[in-house]
Amino acid sequence: MREAPGTKIRRLDASVVARIAAGEMITRPASALKEVIENAVDAGSRSIEIAIEEALDHRFSVSDDGEGIGGDDLPLALERHTTSKISAESDLLAVRSLGFRGEALASIAAVSRVEITSRRRDSNEAWKISAAGGEVGPIEAAARAPGTTVVVQDLFYNTPVRKRFLKPPRTELRLGRETVLAFATCFPSLSWRLRQDGKTILDLPAASDLKARLLAIHGRRLRDGLLEVSYQGGGIEVSGFVGVPDLAKPGMRHQMLFVNDRWVVSPWLSSAIRHGFGDLLPAQRNPWAVLFLRLPPEAVDVNVHPSKREVRFLDERTVFGVVRTAVQKAVVGLVPRFFSGASGAALQVAQSPQGQYVHPKAELNVDGTEIAETVYGSGLKQSVSQAGLVGDLFENEQEKPASRAAASVWQLHNRYVLAQTRKGL
Template identity: 35%
Template sequence: MPIRPLPDVLVNQIAAGEVIERPASVVKELVENALDAGAQRIEVDIEEGGARLIRVRDDGGGIPAAELPIALQRHATSKIAALDDLESVMTMGFRGEALPSIASVSRFAITSRCAADEHASALAVDGGRMGEVEPAQHPPGTTIEVRELFYNVPARRRFLRAERTEFGHIDDLLRTLSLAHGERRFVLRHNGKPVRDYRAAASEEARLKRLQEALGEGFSSQCLAVAHEGAGLRLHGWLGLPTASRSQADQQFFFVNGRPVRDRVVAHAVKQAYADVLFHGRHPAYVLFLELDPRRVDVNVHPAKSEVRFRDGRLVHDFLFRSLHEALAGTRAGHAAPAPQAEAGSTMPASYAPFAGGAGQAPQQGGLGLAVGETLAQYRSLYASPSASASAAPGLGGGAAPISAAMPDSAPGEAPPLGYALAQLHGVYVLAENAQGLILVDMHAAHERISYERLKTAQDGGGIRRVPLLVPIGVSVSEREADFVETAGEALAGLGLVIERSGPQSIAIREIPALLEGVDARQLALDVIADLIEHGSTRRIEEQRNELLATMACHASVRANRRLTLPEMNALLRDMEATERSGQCNHGRPTWTQLSMAELDKLFLRGR
């Protein structure tokens, strides 16, 4: 068969196969065009899940009549004009492929009017065959109708799912875009019935309301507001607490310069940040926005623009991990998260401020029989010792680790956030009273976290001590990995690993971290090298160390059915308030919960 150019209609249909996967893909391209046109109100009408009709109407800048036919040509766009523009794209779209691709596989019509024009102009396309531009009536803005999607490509149409499924993808898409563009209004209708109306959110209160509309109260009441800036990067948004985790990754939204993306660097950084607080098999929830110079990120790596490539992936990874890790570490049972300082060179003060129902406010003491002074006196007389220290590692000999003697003084009439202990239930739970109502604490889970954090602090203070292997372990690796080991000896040694190149495709492990004696040194070294090559950093050593320390902390903590005195219970509550990540145990289970007086009254039908 001779080589010859393909017809334009076929070229567009091939492009449609890359860009248009399903009706939601069409909605994405059209809504993003409306956003780029400056629209403040975007209405989306869907019929039969998008198979019969997709109509997107906006109040943006519009398209002049003379440019309508050009807009339907491949690689025609107003968003870039030179290579420099492509390297600093800030618009949602830029390829100029969407409209001609969509028009080639549907019955397509566009009506548009610029504000200065006397009337609108309309243009129809049927399966790629373009009609004539005609005058029309339309307010300033643009309406695009896409009917009978894939009518002329029956093989593609057969791949469409049920109406409910296809509309669900469109609904999810509008939810995502509404989170990214809080200042715009999005209206969604299906088969003539209103489904969503995300009103423009001008204030922070309105943005939180939109967050609740999009993700539900379960997320909005259990998240931290995050803002951090440094090294030319700015991260802000909302970070779900471990208690807002999900059985699937369906509430994970990450935006780069306003563009929703999926990225391995981001996913890995977030996963590591949650590693110490999330229950096995659970997924974190978050809505996060990363802003950076557009020249530092390549958005031209995927036809649907859903993936990006960072110029300095290691810097982005470390910035994200550190910011999120510190935000989660700053949470303490009963407290608001602290506001850490912005990094050097930052122009925006960093803050982590939870907005969950009064979290972090100092409750007032209720009518309790055990006063602060009495608790302190009893505790210090029974358990304090000259060597006791809040930062000391718990003893790991026989029995449980001692509970800290460090108890901050409280002003008269005030109670700490977790209140004061009332009793112990079945040797498992501590019951306490604070200003809001009843506190329930899983004493073993809480003390396990306290012991674990102290062990980590003690280990971190002494650095990573190495021990030599009696016989070096030889490992076969790729030439790339051997080259890396030869140049990264100092970085590996800082992690407690002394590894040398022993051949073109082999290495020798000579020293490992003392705390990890007995581990599979070969697999550990391979995992660490792989992480360093791919991400520029690794937490394999720390994760394995933490796994061991978590086991030690579990055995060192108070066990179920051990009877505690009131001073011991109160000391445990104070330690929880002072310990990082004390809202969850080492395995991600919650350590405490609050039942407000309103909730208790509801249980007993009081006031009805």
């Protein structure tokens, strides 16, 4: 649970507003969902429930058990440039919460019908406020346990042109689910539930740690394919997991990167991860990774893009080097999987469709084949209810059947092992 960063909502000075990355932040329904979830996390919630009806631009709600918003503050929450999270210009240089601009709810309310019901943890009263197309209604008494529920309906109803150019609802739903999974991955100590049209499709009670959360989400498909990353250098802490090379895929949607608990997109970090794998990766594929970077908030600028998903590092080279080293250290234990040849003269890498590497911990029997099951094959049936969701999440990636060139390993003089890599021997 995060500590809520103060609760009183204040109007930001013009000088602070001028320095905030301006622009359209609610460009699509999934970004509205992301903003509302961020607020629930910032409020120090322990449990967050998201419900989607039909499609994200039809109706979604996010309910939390966080700090809540006082009745007097409810209209301010819907006003632009009002926030409880920062106050001075200098705060922008070291943002510690997910939100900081005081813009998200106002932007959502400008293009939808929003209703917020909230009760502060220290109050017996709950209050409700509604807004449609930016018109904010009166505060009304309501009933609710401590926490906040934000309902967003009819997104872009008053901007028909924008609505017409939205991606199909299915794409948006998938991105919405991906967003929920990213937050659930980032905050394993919180409990998360996602319901779609009344059906629970994700139910994640608070987990003890990241690994437990990842296994709860992905099930057996990851069980033996995770390599722990844990490294510190240059004032940066890198933690999380990368997947064995067989979990690598084209595209980037299977990578989740977090910088100071912010879900980011960073080609720079992705490239550092890839470099960390060296020659172990099949061509055209990117490693599976869930990586967390922690560095002093002053060393990273989150105020780069209205979506808050881009970050800029003060010292990019150091970040690159540290992440690459962190990944290198995690994958260094991977060994090629051998079948011992009849004469022992030549060893051939196993060419199962599942791939060519085994985790050193995988059980091997005497002739080098695995005992129980293929360790991390993509064909494994997942046991958890989340399986369908995760499968759905990855369905659109251009997953091609393994069509890699056969790699080979030879043994010379019963002593040296020669392995073929992408760059040579």
